[in-house]
Amino acid sequence: MAKKKTVFFCTxxxxxxxxxxxRCPACGAWNTVVExxxxxxxxxxxxxxxxxxxxxxxxxxxxxxxxxxxxxxxxTGMGELDRVLGGGGVKGSLALVGGAPxxxxxxxxxxxxxxxxxxxxxxxxxxxxxxxxxxxxAQRLGxxxxxxxxxxxxxxxxxxxxxxxxxxxxxxxxSIQTLYNGALDSPxxxxxxxxxxxxxxxxxxxxxxxxxxxxxxxxxxxxxxGPKVLEHMVDCVLYFEGEQHSSCRILRAAxxxxxxxxxIGVFEMxxxxxxxxxxxxxxxxxxxxxxAPGTCVTCVMEGIRPVLAEIQALLAPAxxxxxxxxxxxxxYNRASMLLAVLEKRGGLKVSTxxxxxxxxxxxxxDEPAADLAAVxxxxxxxxxxxxxxxxxxxxxxxxxxxxRVVNNLDQRLSEVxxxxxxxxxxPRRKGKAAEGPEGLQVVExxxxxxxxxxxxxx
Ligand code: TYD
Ligand code: MG
Numbered sequence: 001m002a003k004k005k006t007v008f009f010c011t012x013x014x015x016x017x018x019x020x021x022x023r024c025p026a027c028g029a030w031n032t033v034v035e036x037x038x039x040x041x042x043x044x045x046x047x048x049x050x051x052x053x054x055x056x057x058x059x060x061x062x063x064x065x066x067x068x069x070x071x072x073x074x075x076t077g078m079g080e081l082d083r084v085l086g087g088g089g090v091k092g093s094l095a096l097v098g099g100a101p102x103x104x105x106x107x108x109x110x111x112x113x114x115x116x117x118x119x120x121x122x123x124x125x126x127x128x129x130x131x132x133x134x135x136x137x138a139q140r141l142g143x144x145x146x147x148x149x150x151x152x153x154x155x156x157x158x159x160x161x162x163x164x165x166x167x168x169x170x171x172x173x174x175s176i177q178t179l180y181n182g183a184l185d186s187p188x189x190x191x192x193x194x195x196x197x198x199x200x201x202x203x204x205x206x207x208x209x210x211x212x213x214x215x216x217x218x219x220x221x222x223x224x225x226g227p228k229v230l231e232h233m234v235d236c237v238l239y240f241e242g243e244q245h246s247s248c249r250i251l252r253a254a255x256x257x258x259x260x261x262x263x264i265g266v267f268e269m270x271x272x273x274x275x276x277x278x279x280x281x282x283x284x285x286x287x288x289x290x291x292a293p294g295t296c297v298t299c300v301m302e303g304i305r306p307v308l309a310e311i312q313a314l315l316a317p318a319x320x321x322x323x324x325x326x327x328x329x330x331x332y333n334r335a336s337m338l339l340a341v342l343e344k345r346g347g348l349k350v351s352t353x354x355x356x357x358x359x360x361x362x363x364x365x366d367e368p369a370a371d372l373a374a375v376x377x378x379x380x381x382x383x384x385x386x387x388x389x390x391x392x393x394x395x396x397x398x399x400x401x402x403x404r405v406v407n408n409l410d411q412r413l414s415e416v417x418x419x420x421x422x423x424x425x426x427p428r429r430k431g432k433a434a435e436g437p438e439g440l441q442v443v444e445x446x447x448x449x450x451x452x453x454x455x456x457x458x
Pocket of ligand 2: 106128
C-alpha cells in the first residue's frame with residue numbers, strides 16, 4: 001500500500017509546512033499546527049471544481065469591453081453591516097462572517113434575509129439547524145417571505161445542485177465547518193474540507209454572479225479550521241465580536257477587496273434579534289460608574305466615525321516582588337510604556353503596583369489618541385481620586401511625557417460635546433487658541449504632569 005502523504009497547517013494563519021512544530025514558524029502561535037492528509041485529487045469527482053460544473057469561462061476579455069454600468073452594490077437593509085462592507089454588499093462577491101459560537105452570526109444573517117429577499121431570491125443553507133428550527137428563529141426575528149428559501153443540508157454536492165435549480169441571487173451558508181465534499185476523505189470542519197468548500201462557493205460567486213455569505217466559527221483553541229485559514233481566498237472577512245455577558249456586538253472588517261477595513265458596526269443583542277446601535281458612544285458609556293476613581297473617557301476614530309470609549313484602570317499594591325500587568329482591549333506594550341512614563345515623568349511610583357487596564361464594551365483601542373485617557377485613568381486609580389464625570393481626554397503621550405496633537409481633533413471634540421461632556425483635556429497646540437465647540441471647555445496641557453493637575457487637581 002502506498003504511504004499516505006501528509007502536510008501540516010497552522011490553524012491560525014494557514015501556513016503550510018512539511019514538518020510538525022509546536023510553534024508555527026510563520027505567525028508564532030503555539031499548538032496550532034495540525035496534520036492533514038494530502039487528498040488524491042480526482043478531478044472528475046470533484047463537484048467543487050468549476051471546470052466541471054459548467055460555470056467557468058475560459059475566454060479572456062478586453063478590460064474596455066466589460067460593462068460596469070449595472071449597479072454592483074446592493075444594500076442589505078442593515079446600515080451598520082452596509083457600512084462595514086464599504087457601502088453595501090457587492091454582487092458576485094464572497095464574504096466570510098467569522099466569530100465565536102453563540103455571538104449571533106446566524107441571527108445577523110437571517111435578519112438581513114428579511115430585507116434582502118424583498119428584491120432578491122435568497123437561499124439560506126444551514127448545516128446546523130433543521131428547516132423547522134430555522135422557521136421558528138425567523139418568526140422570532142420577524143422575517144417571513146416567499147422569496148426566502150431555506151435548506152438544511154451539509155453535503156456540498158447537494159448545496160450546489162440546489163443552487164443550480166433555484167438560481168438564487170444571494171446564498172448564505174451556515175456554517176462552513178458543517179459543509180463537506182463527499183469526494184474527500186477528511187471529516188467536515190477539517191482544513192482540506194473548509195478550503196475545498198470555500199473554493200467551490202467562490203467559483204459559484206464569480207461564475208454565476210451570486211453573492212455568497214459564509215459563516216465560519218472561530219474558537220480560541222484553533223482546533224476547528226477557523227476562518228483564518230480562509231482569509232486569503234475570500235473577498236471580504238468580517239468578524240463579529242462580543243463579550244459573553246454583554247449585549248453589545250461589534251462587527252469589523254479584517255479584509256475587504258471593495259472598501260476600507262477601518263469601519264465598525266455596532267449592534268445590541270435583544271430578545272427579538274440584533275438591533276443596530278446608531279449612537280455607539282452613548283451605549284458604550286451607559287454603565288459608567290459615578291464618582292469612582294480609575295476611569296476616564298476618550299474619543300477614538302473608528303473609520304470616519306468618532307466613538308467615545310471608557311478606559312478603566314486599577315492600580316493595587318503588588319504583594320509579592322514583581323508586579324502584575326494586564327491589559328484588555330489596549331495594546332500591552334503601549335500600556336507598559338505609559339506606566340513607565342507615568343513613573344519617570346509623572347512622579348507616581350506605579351512600578352510597585354499591579355496594574356490592570358480595561359476598555360469597556362469589547363472595543364479595541366489601537367490609536368495613540370487614547371494614551372492620555374489611559375494615563376489619567378491610571379493616575380486617578382493610583383491617587384484614589386475620581387475624575388469629574390463630565391471630563392474627557394484626548395491626546396498621544398510621548399516618551400518624555402509630552403502630549404502630542406492627534407488628527408481629527410475638531411471632530412472628536414464635537415462628539416465629546418454631543419455626549420454632554422463639559423471639559424476636555426487636549427495637548428497644547430502651538431499658535432492656536434484653545435477653543436472647542438460651544439459649551440465645551442478645552443483645557444490644554446503640554447505634558448502629563450499638567451494634564452494630571454488639570455484632571456485630578458494634583
Ligand atoms: P446565534 O445567532 O445562534 O449565534 P451563532 O450563529 O454565532 O452561533 O445566536 C446565539 C445567541 O444569541 C444565543 O445565545 C441566544 C442569543 N439570541 C438572542 O439573544 N436573541 C435572539 O433573538 C436570538 C435569535 C438569539
Ligand atoms: Mg449559528
